[in-house]
Amino acid sequence: MTILQIQGLTFLRVKSIFAMVIVAVMVALGGSILFQSFAPIDNEAQQIALEEKCQKIATEGFKIQIKYSEINFDTMPKEDADTLKHLDDLWINDCVTKLPGEKIFEIAEKAEQDYFSGE
Numbered sequence: 001m002t003i004l005q006i007q008g009l010t011f012l013r014v015k016s017i018f019a020m021v022i023v024a025v026m027v028a029l030g031g032s033i034l035f036q037s038f039a040p041i042d043n044e045a046q047q048i049a050l051e052e053k054c055q056k057i058a059t060e061g062f063k064i065q066i067k068y069s070e071i072n073f074d075t076m077p078k079e080d081a082d083t084l085k086h087l088d089d090l091w092i093n094d095c096v097t098k099l100p101g102e103k104i105f106e107i108a109e110k111a112e113q114d115y116f117s118g119e
Contacts, residue, residue: 058111
């Protein structure tokens with residue numbers, strides 16, 4: 001083999017590797033765009049509304065829980081027990097499953113602070 005043939009083969013290898021890299025980048029970008037089009041849009045207004053709803057749930061639940069030294073649905077008045085069960089279900093289904101853990105703790109702490117500050 002001559003030097004020109006070796007250089008030609010090397011140039012072809014570099015060219016094919018470069019082409020494969022370009023294709024890989026294009027596929028990755030296309031996949032990212034496709035994934036983003038199917039992912040739900042983060043709607044800040046919906047997030048704020050959910051956080052406000054969860055704050056109300058936490059506040060109401062805390063008001064009931066603070067009345068009792070121990071939560072025992074069998075010994076609590078039926079109305080409080082039913083309300084607390086309902087609030088617990090809402091808290092789990094609407095808040096814990098949809099908000100990040102940090103936000104859940106912030107909401108719970110705010111409910112406690114608001115109660116003890118008289119708000």
